[in-house]
Amino acid sequence: MLETIPLTTAKPTAHTEIEPLRETKPLRETIVSICGVCSSGCGAEVHLENGRIARLTPIKNHPYSVLCTRGMKAAEIVYSPDRLLYPQRRVGARGEGKFERITWDEAYDVIVAGLRRIADEYGPEAVGMYTGRGNFEYGLNEMFAPAGTAESSANAVLFPFGSPNTSGVGALCYVSYGMIAPRACFGAYMMDMQEDIDHADLILVWGENPATDSSPALLPKLRQLQQQGTRIVVIDHRRSETAQALRCEWVGVRPGTDGALALGMIHVLFAEDLYDHDFAHNWTHGLDELRAYVQQFTPERVEAITWVPAEKVRELAHAMACAQGCSILTYTGLEYSDSGVQAIRALYTLQALAGHLDAPGGKLFKPRNRLRLNRNLTPPPANARPPIGAEEYPIYYEVRKEAHAALFPRAILEGKPYPLRGLIVSGASLITAWPNPDLWRRALAALDLLVVVNRFLTADALYADIVLPATTMFEIESYQIHGNYVQLRQKVIEPLGEARNDYLIFAELAQRLGYGHLWPQTERAMVEFALKDTGVELADLLAHPEGVAYPQPPMRYRKYASGELREDGKPGFETPTGKFEIASEWLRSYGYEPLPVYTEPAEGPLAAPTLAKTYPLVFNSGARTNFDFRSQHHNIPGLLNKLPAPLVHLHEEDAAARGIADGDPVWVVTPRGRVPFYACVSTNIVRGAVEANMGGGGPLGPQAWREANVNALTDFEHRDPISGFPVYKALLCDVVKRVE
Secondary structure (H helix, E strand, C coil), X not given: CCCEEEHHHCCCCHHHCCCCCCCCCCCEEEEXXXXXXXXXXXXXXXXEECCEEXXXXXXXXXXXXXXXXXXXXXXXHHCCCCCCCCCEEECCCCCCCEEEECCHHHHHHHHHHHHHHHHHHHCHHHEEEEECHHHCCHHHHHHCEECCCCCCCCCCCCCCCCCXXXXXXXXXXXXXXXXXXXXXXXXXXXXXXXXXXXXXXXXXXXXXXXXXXXXXCHHHHHHHHHHCCCEEEEEECECCHXXXXXXXXXXXXXXXXXXXXXXXXXXXXXXXXXXXXXXXXXXXXXXXXXXXXXXXXXXXXXXHHHCCCHHHHHHHHHHXXXXXXXXXXXXXXXXXXXXXXXXXXXXXXXXXXXXXXXXCCCEEECCCCCCCCCCCEEXXXXXXXXXXXXXXXXXXXXXXXXXXXXXXXXXXXXXXXXXXXXXXXXCCCHHHHCCCHHHHHHHHHHCCEEEEEECCCCCHHHHXXXXXXXXXXXXXXXXXXXXXXXXXXXXCCCCCCCCECHHHHHHHHHHHCCCHHHCCCCHHHHHHHHHCXXXXXXXXXXXXXXXXXXXXXXXXXXXXXXXXXCCCCCCCCCCCCCCEECCCHHHHHCCCCCCCCCCCCCCCCCCCHHHHHHCCEEEEECCCCCCCECCECCCCHHHHCCCCCCEEEXXXXXXXXXXXXXXXXXXXXXXXEEEEXXXXXXXXXXXXXXXXXXXXXXXXXXXXXXXXXXXXXXXXXXXXXXXCCECCEEEEEXXXXXXX
């Protein structure tokens, strides 16, 4: 038996140790490829010295010709001594972190035997899969996609095995904004949409923060447009990094009340006859019902709800109505409230009624005949039991064709609706991503089989039976598409140690389970499958490693009037009524309120005034930073020195009332517990609200980050009723000075 070692102290094998720099002039080489720190696909020239990554520079004229702070620290990430470099098997108790090194064959033997043992005892639906942001590599997603959905980050490798229970980070991110809300309104997904910011004279940045996006390519574009005269307004509970970088207008809003603000602006459009009459009367369904509903959302009432001054509500509505083109940049910022789906629908309805849907400067439908590459779609198992969560969140299941991970702990610990006994977690960290980390620890500890695939140690990995080492995306070959721009992801370096491409890990698992023929078994074969008969030639991509722009159809506007949005070619939208559904018949058919109604946060100062006496501040978490990636990189010195400890942002007046100064150690306290942070005091957040850094709670990095799992403060049972997303925002808390 090989030596037993704690996983946290695992070191690279001898042939991957970092060599000292030679005194002679190093051998230099540049490989044109794609940044491999995350999946955004930023074009990068990777500069090697003696065969090792030294630095990155952006490719000029690339769609994403930019590198973020994390990308600039790529060498530190790739060569970190914390990298997982060989398969390991647990030899200690779950959670103890004691493992022994094994071979890949031994690891697959354990995994396959465990999956089959569970299937024999409980049925194949008793095993499941969970994938996270670390598995968002484009080719991996497209090759292991579940059939029946336009887009998914879930992995279908267990579908042929007989399990419908694949899930992932889509159960708590993006699907409300990107799939449910747009389909309910206009029968399309956000992957089929784009904001025409180049022709907008007003841009609302509402629930998005381009300065910390991956990729941050949008920020320099916004700066350029601003210099050309475009008005940019940031609507956020914080004066975000984007607002600060652009020095633009900031409208502070109470977390969780964005839907009320949108409805208040719609009220003004109706009250002052500022809406687009042609679109509203000819192309919408539910207009009269909405007009009646928003009567209650006067600017004065909206001010009381949102903390946005009544006159600003009116002014923003006027600005949208008068704009030649108004784009709204939004992402996940509105998803995590009591009515996240409906708030986003209210935003889309506001933009449409103001005349900016499929119009110059507004929200555009991409051409249906645009360039597309092949996806390898795998159907769910026939005659299988419904996946976990399908009954509770049927809308989510309809758009994703996957299980809802919010119900995994119940299935593991209570066997409802049926037992879940085995789980593969890849590129994710359940314990740091979901509310109630103690519940997830109990759930993971209770499994019969837990397999973790990752590049670094995670909180979940401490409970795993098998840990498999994945490469970074500098160590693989794949492909990327940005609109009409296609690029080959060239392998920059060979895999370190015994790490393997995530794609090949699952292709091999399929092979071991007896159905490997369903997936290409090499990286090159996978790329060739994606490109076959699409008009994109591999030879062109190899000859032009910087990428190739292919012809694209011209943009036409008001495509709903010319029959270009529906499969049957008729005018209108791909909705049950054929119109923009202000009142969604799809939602109504599942028993949900069809109008984009506002729901006051149940744990908020207005709905819970008694609780607010003990917890007077509005809690918020989830804002991203440039110095970590969700729960990753707190062990990377070049990034850690920019954000060495987790912060809670609060207004200087709220801090002064509590005797708290900038940098003080504090507790953030909610009805569910307390977590240590350090105070960041400023006027860059609305008074009465806080923003606590997410991503802490993992086993790597300094103690301050390891102790700061923000989800010990959030509520596992508090979810959006349509999407099932946790409410990470719009809760109540207090901040208390602590003595270290």
